Amino acid sequence: xxxxxxxxxxxxxxxxxxxxxxxxxxxxxxxxxxxxxxxxxxxxxxxxxxxxxxxxxxxxxxxxxxxxxxxxxxxxxxxxxxxxxxxxxxxxxxxxxxxxxxxxxxxxxxxxxxxxxxxxxxxxxxxxxxxxxxxxxxxxxxxxxxxxxxxxxxxxxxxxxxxxxxxxxxxxxxxxxxxxxxxxxxxxxxxxxxxxxxxxxxxxxxxxxxxxxxxxxxxxxxxxxxxxxxxxxxxxxxxxxxxxxxxxxxxxxxxxxxxxxxxxxxxxxxxxxxxxxxxxxxxxxxxxxxxxxxxxxxxxxxxxxxxxxxxxxxxxxxxxxxxxxxxxxxxxxxxxxxxxxxxxxxxxxxxxxxxxxxxxxxxxxxxxxxxxxxxxxxxxxxxxxxxxxxxxxxxxxxxxxxxxxxxxxxxxxxxxxxxxxxxxxxxxxxxxxxxxxxxxxxxxxxxxxxxxxxxxxxxxxxxxxxxxxxxxxxxxxxxxxxxxxxxxxxxxxxxxxxxxxxxxxxxxxxxxx
Amino acid sequence: xxxxxxxxxxxxxxxxxxxxxxxxxxxxxxxxxxxxxxxxxxxxxxxxxxxxxxxxxxxxxxxxxxxxx
Numbered sequence: 175x176x177x178x179x180x181x182x183x184x185x186x187x188x189x190x191x192x193x194x195x196x197x198x199x200x201x202x203x204x205x206x207x208x209x210x211x212x213x214x215x216x217x218x219x220x221x222x223x224x225x226x227x228x229x230x231x232x233x234x235x236x237x238x239x240x241x242x243x244x245x246x247x248x249x250x251x252x253x254x255x256x257x258x259x260x261x262x263x264x265x266x267x268x269x270x271x272x273x274x275x276x277x278x279x280x281x282x283x284x285x286x287x288x289x290x291x292x293x294x295x296x297x298x299x300x301x302x303x304x305x306x307x308x309x310x311x312x313x314x315x316x317x318x319x320x321x322x323x324x325x326x327x328x329x330x331x332x333x334x335x336x337x338x339x340x341x342x343x344x345x346x347x348x349x350x351x352x353x354x355x356x357x358x359x360x361x362x363x364x365x366x367x368x369x370x371x372x373x374x375x376x377x378x379x380x381x382x383x384x385x386x387x388x389x390x391x392x393x394x395x396x397x398x399x400x401x402x403x404x405x406x407x408x409x410x411x412x413x414x415x416x417x418x419x420x421x422x423x424x425x426x427x428x429x430x431x432x433x434x435x436x437x438x439x440x441x442x443x444x445x446x447x448x449x450x451x452x453x454x455x456x457x458x459x460x461x462x463x464x465x466x467x468x469x470x471x472x473x474x475x476x477x478x479x480x481x482x483x484x485x486x487x488x489x490x491x492x493x494x495x496x497x498x499x500x501x502x503x504x505x506x507x508x509x510x511x512x513x514x515x516x517x518x519x520x521x522x523x524x525x526x527x528x529x530x531x532x533x534x535x536x537x538x539x540x541x542x543x544x545x546x547x548x549x550x551x552x553x554x555x556x557x558x559x560x561x562x563x564x565x566x567x568x569x570x571x572x573x574x575x576x577x578x579x580x581x582x583x584x585x586x587x588x589x590x591x592x593x594x595x596x597x598x599x600x601x602x603x604x605x606x607x608x609x610x611x612x613x614x615x616x617x618x619x620x621x622x623x624x625x626x627x628x629x630x631x632x633x634x635x636x637x638x639x640x641x642x643x644x645x646x647x648x649x650x651x652x653x654x655x656x657x658x659x660x661x662x663x664x665x666x667x668x669x670x671x672x673x674x675x676x677x678x679x680x681x682x683x684x685x686x687x
Numbered sequence: 688x689x690x691x692x693x694x695x696x697x698x699x700x701x702x703x704x705x706x707x708x709x710x711x712x713x714x715x716x717x718x719x720x721x722x723x724x725x726x727x728x729x730x731x732x733x734x735x736x737x738x739x740x741x742x743x744x745x746x747x748x749x750x751x752x753x754x755x756x
Binding site for chain 1: 704707708711714715718719722723724725726727728730731734735738
């Protein structure tokens, strides 16, 4: 097959584009998560965001190391496949794919929630439909229209949608910063924060539910690594954008929760789970009358971008999975004109549509979607941490422009390996949240594993049909692929470093014979 | 030539946000400690102050390195 007949993803994403790709996803989460976490963690919502945020920082550092070392589409799924083999790579991929599809549904729903800030009749609409009580089909229809718009946008190509992300993301950065600064200066009352902390701290079960919901702020980092194959000079760009993103989002999440509990009772934010940040901005004196509607408009837009990154991420992830022989090549086709993976965009956005419809058959659609979200993320990230540790041993030759800090040098088979202590701490932290999810998420603990099992059945069928092993890996030429990736990314210094490390290894192996 | 490195608009933006972060962190810490000490408030104020000062330290090193001592 010639190069012309097999189009590849274009390297179009710049430093700013890479940052905004992640920020649009992860930075927007607070707009959706604030009300949900307040409803669960109550007076302890600030701590719930803080605990989840610390784990998120560790996940971010792990992704930064891996995405800059292996700058290909696929993210956590690819890292796990490199580290643990095909089967676990598929498990991680299916878990993260679940999150991307929920990402599409959850953030389109939240975006519609902020639109409804201007139409209270839609916001408070409720009806009974057969056995389904207190549902809001108008809100659901709005969400479905938004998903349809995103499908069209993504089929048109990455250049257009990245530009869309970048402009709106920049406006949002300024707005969120302004709300935080003005809110803390003119409206925040530490006494109210402390009062809620002391008198309305949640039960352990509620706190666990709240902190595991707060973890939904993590998929943005996965988005950056998904975009790695389309990023210019990824090994240089990704560490810069990821590290800035990690701390920006951590500060924003901690700020909004602390600000919210110092301005309003948590019940007010929980009652407005469709538009909590706009409700918060609206209550700031002097600027509230303007800030509320403006934040609602911006929230609707930034959440739409976040939903967009879900469409983009799921299509890139399945592109990678089909490339690696985990799912059918049918998904691998890219559009001959726009160079976008059109089939995966349509299929997985439609799964998001189904999730949206099902969630709107429950009285709290946002909570239902949030409930399902955390399972995939925590399962995927646990596997990524294990892979990070394993790859330090099995692939020390690939250059790592960034390494997770706090490493202990140990001797392993005649060479020194830097053992990542923070990787182990992060793995235990994320696994702890996965346990929280299983204990407290009534829908997620059923729907999440059911999704992974259903995907596995497909995987087993596909691999058997093509004569490939199910639990073992097919032979791969990782070294050739790494050379091709670094060449395509124009990371020539790293390519030189990689070739030198391989040559050094070969020389030593010959010497030992 | 003064020997000072020129600041482009990105540097100025970062410098501005770093100063803002450090100031906001100090305000939050002061208000929390003087009115009603609480873990989330101290954490947030401390994080803002530390992160702002950390970023400012880069510009300070750059300025000193360029002969501005």
